[in-house]
Amino acid sequence: MKLERAVVLSQEELYEDTYLMWLSCPPVAKGASPGRFLMLHCGDAYDPLLPRPMSFHRFREAAGERQFAILYDVRGRGTSWLSTRKPGDELTNFGPLGRGYAVSQEAQNLLLVGGGLGIAALIALADQAIGAGKSVTLLQGARTARKLYPPDLLPPEVEALSATDDGSAAHNGYVTDLIPQHLSWADQVFACGPTPMFSGMAKVVREARSRKPVQALLEERMGCGTGVCYGCAVFTRRGVRLVCKDGPRFELRRVFS
Numbered sequence: 001m002k003l004e005r006a007v008v009l010s011q012e013e014l015y016e017d018t019y020l021m022w023l024s025c026p027p028v029a030k031g032a033s034p035g036r037f038l039m040l041h042c043g044d045a046y047d048p049l050l051p052r053p054m055s056f057h058r059f060r061e062a063a064g065e066r067q068f069a070i071l072y073d074v075r076g077r078g079t080s081w082l083s084t085r086k087p088g089d090e091l092t093n094f095g096p097l098g099r100g101y102a103v104s105q106e107a108q109n110l111l112l113v114g115g116g117l118g119i120a121a122l123i124a125l126a127d128q129a130i131g132a133g134k135s136v137t138l139l140q141g142a143r144t145a146r147k148l149y150p151p152d153l154l155p156p157e158v159e160a161l162s163a164t165d166d167g168s169a170a171h172n173g174y175v176t177d178l179i180p181q182h183l184s185w186a187d188q189v190f191a192c193g194p195t196p197m198f199s200g201m202a203k204v205v206r207e208a209r210s211r212k213p214v215q216a217l218l219e220e221r222m223g224c225g226t227g228v229c230y231g232c233a234v235f236t237r238r239g240v241r242l243v244c245k246d247g248p249r250f251e252l253r254r255v256f257s
């Protein structure tokens with residue numbers, strides 16, 4: 001996989017410890033789509049050595065090129081370093097990688113379910129679906145109100161509902177509590193979030209006796225991002241699969257039963 005140089009166009013702390021960074025890197029932007037990801041070197045020289053996977057958060061046409069954004073939480077050394085980058089800085093990266101979300105042409109009503117920073121990958125999908133004239137309901141869950149993605153940054157056509165674990169905003173509870181009342185409306189369901197959210201979702205879908213397809217975007221720790229190191233292997237009903245190469249999009253019930 002060819003290494004590319006991305007130029008930082010802007011960087012801001014959008015909400016608590018969550019950063020939005022716009023990047024210019026036409027070779028990586030080409031072929032990128034919602035649910036796919038890139039591998040970003042997050043350090044000077046070789047420390048940390050391994051690149052970090054990041055989802056494509058948003059796309060835009062500007063300055064005669066396709067640009068993309070990432071939305072990330074500061075978690076450890078790599079993302080702390082990333083949060084100190086300034087416009088004009090260059091980052092080494094490669095991509096686009098993986099199999100992203102697949103929206104069926106016939107599907108009109110899309111239900112998007114994001115837990116925590118899982119929202120990062122869903123916004124590009126919401127943008128694209130609204131642009132294609134589809135109806136989108138976005139259910140978002142966060143620990144607390146301060147960690148909710150600002151609803152005013154969503155396309156206005158999106159119906160957005162949220163849940164917070166501590167009840168500081170909207171529904172007091174898990175985002176999965178909101179799914180049953182929207183499941184029958186949806187033609188397709190798309191999700192991204194932590195493993196407990198997926199387990200909860202699988203239970204909700206099972207209890208509703210729904211056979212609707214649910215595309216879940218898994219996030220595993222990754223070494224190479226290209227199917228070489230086997231660091232991202234997961235067990236599925238069809239045997240062991242690699243999140244970076246076979247995913248990150250998987251049918252929910254094939255991984256969480």
Ligand SMILES: Cc1cc2nc3c(=O)[nH]c(=O)nc-3n(C[C@H](O)[C@H](O)[C@H](O)COP(=O)(O)OP(=O)(O)OC[C@H]3O[C@@H](n4cnc5c(N)ncnc54)[C@H](O)[C@@H]3O)c2cc1C
Pocket residue numbers: 037042048052053054055056070071072073074075076077078079080117120121218219220221222248
């Ligand atoms: C396909 C894919 C897409 C991703 N998209 C995004 C995104 O859009 N925005 C974003 O903020 N993060 C995303 N992640 C997670 C991101 O890669 C990690 O947050 C990042 O690697 C942390 O690097 P670090 O050096 O700051 O932390 P480290 O020092 O490497 O780790 C600190 C802590 O972060 C957690 N962590 C590290 N890697 C992961 C991981 N892959 N998944 C879950 N938790 C992890 C662990 O709890 C770990 O203890 C994605 C991961 C994958 C696999």
Ligand code: FES
Pocket residue numbers: 221222223224225226227228229230231232233242243244245
């Ligand atoms: S990250 Fe190396 S095989 Fe997936």
